[in-house]
Amino acid sequence: xxxxxxxxxxxxxxxxxxxxxxxxxxxxxxxxxxxxxxxxxxxxxxxxxxxxxxxxxxxxxxxxxxxxxxxxxxxxxxxxxxxxxxxxxxxxxxxxxxxxxxxxxxxxxxxxxxxxxxxxxxxxxxxxxxxxxxxxxxxxxxxxxxxxxxxxxxxxxxxxxxx
Numbered sequence: 001x002x003x004x005x006x007x008x009x010x011x012x013x014x015x016x017x018x019x020x021x022x023x024x025x026x027x028x029x030x031x032x033x034x035x036x037x038x039x040x041x042x043x044x045x046x047x048x049x050x051x052x053x054x055x056x057x058x059x060x061x062x063x064x065x066x067x068x069x070x071x072x073x074x075x076x077x078x079x080x081x082x083x084x085x086x087x088x089x090x091x092x093x094x095x096x097x098x099x100x101x102x103x104x105x106x107x108x109x110x111x112x113x114x115x116x117x118x119x120x121x122x123x124x125x126x127x128x129x130x131x132x133x134x135x136x137x138x139x140x141x142x143x144x145x146x147x148x149x150x151x152x153x154x155x156x157x158x159x160x161x162x163x
């Protein structure tokens with residue numbers, strides 16, 4: 001089953017808070033799900049996860065500096081339960097092919113649908129972190145293979161990667 005990826009901050013998705021009722025989502029989690037035009041930007045991850053590293057690298061390359069990269073993976077299947085529309089759209093990462101092939105927008109989102117997505121990520125999604133050192137290596141490799149252009153990177157990344 002295909003997955004969707006959203007860049008997050010792991011600290012906003014902690015479940016072990018004494019005051020948080022079981023199954024509820026901390027309000028700060030919603031800060032990782034900003035919409036624009038009632039659309040949420042996500043990335044399609046193939047069932048075999050063969051494009052996961054490339055999508056993560058593309059997103060990490062957009063940052064100002066190399067740091068840990070936190071993300072959430074969740075099932076595309078859950079969108080059918082709330083009739084959430086998915087449209088293929090051009091992404092804004094440093095990897096042109098990733099932008100064309102794997103970026104999606106979740107469309108016509110209401111507050112109820114956003115809460116549904118947040119609850120699903122919180123309760124059933126997979127929250128992961130890639131360490132800073134590995135992110136740096138992935139970006140370096142992407143530049144070496146030509147997937148990402150060195151000149152497109154911000155100075156904070158450009159000066160830290162090994163080419």
